[in-house]
Amino acid sequence: MIADCFARREARVTAAEMISGLLAEVDTRNCWTLAEALGHPGPHRLQHLLSRARFDHDRAREEFARLVVGELAGQEVVLVADETGDAKSSTDCVGAGRQYSGAIKGVGLCQVAVYLAAVTQTARVVIDRALYLPRDWAADEERREVAGVPEEIMFATKLRQTAVMVENALDLGVRARWFAGDEVYCGRELRRTLRELGLGYAVGVSHAYTVTDGAGRRWKARPGAVITADALHAQHAHAAYLRERGAHYLLTIKNNQPGQARQLHRLPWKEVPVIHRDDARGHGRHEQRLVQVATVDGLLFPHARQVLRIQRRHRLYGAKKWSSETVYAITALPAEQASVAEIAVWARGHWTVENTVHWVRDVVFGEDKSQVRTRNTPAALAAVHDLIRSALKLAGYINTAVGRRAHTERHRVLALYGIT
Template sequence: MSQDQNETAASATVDHEGHEAAFGALLASFSTCFARSETRETFARMTRGMLMELEDVNCWSLAEAIGERGPHRLHHLLSRAVWDEQAVLERTALWAVNLLDDGDGVLIADETGDAKSSRDAVAAARQYSGSVGGVDLCQVAVHLTFATATGHCLIDRRLYFTREWAGDEERRELTGVPDELCFTTKPQLAAHMLRAAGLQGISASFFLGDEVYGGRELRTTCRELGLGYVVAVRSNHQVTTPAAKLTAARAAARLPKRAWERMRTGTGQKGVRDDDWAMIEVTADDTPDGHDPDTGTSVLLVRRHRYTRTLSYYRCFAPGPVTLARLVSLVCRRWRVEDDFQDAKETCHLDKGQVTCWNSWHRWSVITLVAYAFLAVTAALERTAQTSRNDPAETDLVTLSSHELLRLLRALMLPPPRRDAEHLLWWSPWRRRHQHHARLCHRRWHTYADTTP
């Protein structure tokens, strides 16, 4: 009986024919973004390759896995082929948003870094990144996530340049950075993506971000776009209360005991997490020109850890009345972007692009985000279907994760990596020959560098 129940549950969870149709619909949504059918087909095959189970992921390993005789088509796709990668990403975002939107979507911005071994890569510089564990040579990009109660997905990205890198004309020319681009802060990149999302017709109720995105300029942009916001701020952030102008830490210190309310912060594998929360009315300092300063609700939200008593602070604005429970739920929802980073890197190789130029970086990221959008949205819809079925055979199953769905897709939908003897014997000498040539080039360069004054 138990075995029959397991088989029934597995068959209910897996809809590989529907997944194949969904993947085809996603590809069809941006088919007109390619000038040639051969380029469109190479894109589709490379996107499928991103979802294959491979030990290492680069153009060589992807080309071998999808049955190519060399990486030349993939290199061409990333560098010189004629296709509109930004339009592909925008249509993918609309596809994902239309399937996930439940009327209460939020937009979340955060940055992530990818460690690099060479300064030759576009925007690679010694800079701080939490994902690499501190200051290191890395590329940093700001991403935008769309999240609802149904699911969440990365929908946009912008590559970040340090001020020094942006001013290096030689490196800009070598990596093909457009002349019109200049140094832009991370909050300004987030504002560009929020405006782009609005122009695409993507509607959301709130913008969420950590301390990097708590500045007045970005908060003003949110209000111009009709968004509320919940952004983390530092303890020395200045707020104006009805009583005085003071720091967030001093405002929290004046709270009476009755102002604190214990509320659920989240649910993890080890159980529920509860913290103490309080809300302080503050005067808005980010009213856009032409807007009524008395419209909306502006508050400072304070979180106190239940055990360590550590305080965290959030600047919040809502176009209308807002409850403490609503703001707490938004603070918790911000972590969806961190989940997206982890899943996109582990399943779709967002951080594996071995590319050096502006064009190639953006096209690699688009291909990975298309693959991740398909995976994340499909998993979210499967979870919704599992809940609505209310099948007794599924009551003892955890909800379907992106990782588990990917295992099923590899078994039931995706073509396996090509591993026949003829193909492997073709690739082995090809790879060794090019590695030999690369080694000779490196030696010649080092010899030239050592002897040139």
């Protein structure tokens, strides 16, 4: 399929061997390890293939794309663009510089390339790629000459690179009707090009992006949902599941997860100021909170951006002794998307179930002290308690204890349930 893309037979044979080596089970893939796996005396043949051999890789890419067109014939194809980066130790690599890449979880010294894939219900195939050349690299003639960057390659935005790749894919016969990408690819220039090419698109937008519809109305995108959960759900799989679906998380870490708690405890909290204080009274107790926030990058959980240390002191009304507790929370929300006060509100809001259900059952109805334990009696009693709590809420009573005291007379109880 791509034999004619090589100027010499030796390069073609070496390329075939290199592909076999890349498919082999080796721990690390580089010219040295691949040469050893292939039985070569050294890495020189493979290095020559990659750096000096004459190989029309653009033509090879087109031939591969034509093969994909044939294999996906008759299927609904979506073109998907995304970028990824490779960490580098030097700016001598073409396009290497300090830039953002999700692959390295932030800003660092890396190369970034934009890829275009053809996606169907049964297949996902990369059909094109373009190395992103930052503006400073494109303007540095000396570096370009040393690295061998062709003169015709100039600075182009990732959106422009994507538009060119989409046009090439359609010219090669890819039968696509839709394009998809994340918020990097939501620019007006690219969207206009997609419409001109007859493609529909589904692209992500940032939480601050404003969309104008066909009627001229402007709509501001809402940020992803924020899911709060107790320590039971502070699992890597749960965090990854939420982020894959565009949601943020706020997870509590307690001492029942000693490894995670120790790692968070070791952060330099003495150097972190207290930036939020809270003093609240309710549910029969007085509670004080001190909140500290440290910025992290992927610590413990996928996409983790901030860690909170919450020091709580509380005592029941009438008690003199305070009880104290320190808990940690970790969130995927960066500081620019959520203030400490907002996160503190969400953290407290997580206790809605505890305060509206468990507290009422344990304190108002005294379930903790209940001696009812046989057969289905506890479940039946809990159902009756839930019925009372719900009826009082519907009647407008925020505080269940106050509602109970207001319905000590028989006729008022019957009226509460619509019994006359």
